[in-house]
Amino acid sequence: MEAEEYALMDAAEDRMWWYRALHALVLRALARTPFPPGLPLLDAGCGTGGLLRRIARAMAEGALPARPLAGFDIATEAIRRARAKVPEARLLLATVNDLPFAQKSLGAVVSLDVLCHRAVDERRALAEFRRVLAPGGVLVLNMPAHQWLFSAHDRRVHTRERYSRPLLRARLEAAGFRVAELLHWNSLLFPLMVVQRRLLSRGGGGAASPQGRSDVALFPPPIEAMFRTIAAAERGLIALGVRFPLGGSLLAVAVKP
Structure with a gap:
């Protein structure tokens, strides 16, 4: 990502409704x-x-049961900021194309909006995830949904593609994983996302350009609170078994046999 995007992420990820909703879904999974x-x-x-x-x-x-934590990123700036937040974790500079972990050494891998990056060899990365996971290990992925929503934000964070549910399932199964869950989320607010990315960005310059404004930004507190409430209601519906046909992102839970 652009260096300034890490600063935006660092400032927003504890408070912004989208990160809070995503992290809650990962913890649930x-x-x-x-x-x-x-x-x-x-x-x-x-x-x-x-x-x-x-x-x-x-x-x-x-x-969650206690276990060692590890993480890596391709950017020194990201690791520097992560070490300040989680000093107990083992944090490395690395890439998903070549994981610095032994075969069958991990119980779970979480990877959020990474495989879609243009610098990633998706097939190789999935093979690496399978290699380092122990039998019965779990892979949790978040991926951007719907290629027709590709926008300035995707260009800014170097997204290669956005995914459909059948495409993501097919690629996970081809890599040797069993898909346990695959769902859309950010669905109740999805109409607003469509308006922002497909309609407002047509106004001519900024938002439609690669240098357009990032989507990673806190809204005023009342709007953040409203969006958090809507996202919590959506998670409640998901917990009840509701599955949405559309959404801004896809969450996948897969198991290594």
Whole structure:
């Protein structure tokens, strides 16, 4: 990503409704999907460390079983910021194309909006995830949804493509994973996302250009609170078994047989 994008992420990921909703969904997935005890959990492409800090807190509170934490990112700036947030985690400079972990050494891998990056060899990265996971290990992915929503923000963060549910399932299964869950989220607010990315960006300059304004920005507190409430209601519906046909992102939970 652009260097300034890491600064935006660092400032927003603890408070911005989107990050809070995503992290809550990841914690839910980890809590309800058994995977080998004791083995480390890796955040592959950990950015500035917000998710690892949420996972560490959940372990301290007993919401998740305690286990070693690890993370890596391709950017020195991201690792510097992550180390300040999660000093107890093993944090490295690395790439998903070549994981610095031994075969069958990890219990879980989480990777959020990384495989879609233009610098990633997706097939190789999925093979690497499968290699480092122990049998029964869990892979949790978040991916941007719907190629027709490709926008200035995607260009800014170097997104290669956005995904459909059948495409993501097919690629996970081709890599040797069993898909346990695959769902759209950011669905109740999806109409606003469409308006922002497909209609307002047509106004001619800024938002439609590669240098357009990033989507990573806090809204005024009342709007943040409203969006957090809507996202929480959506998670409640997901917990009840509701599955949405559309959404801004896809969350996948896959298991290594």
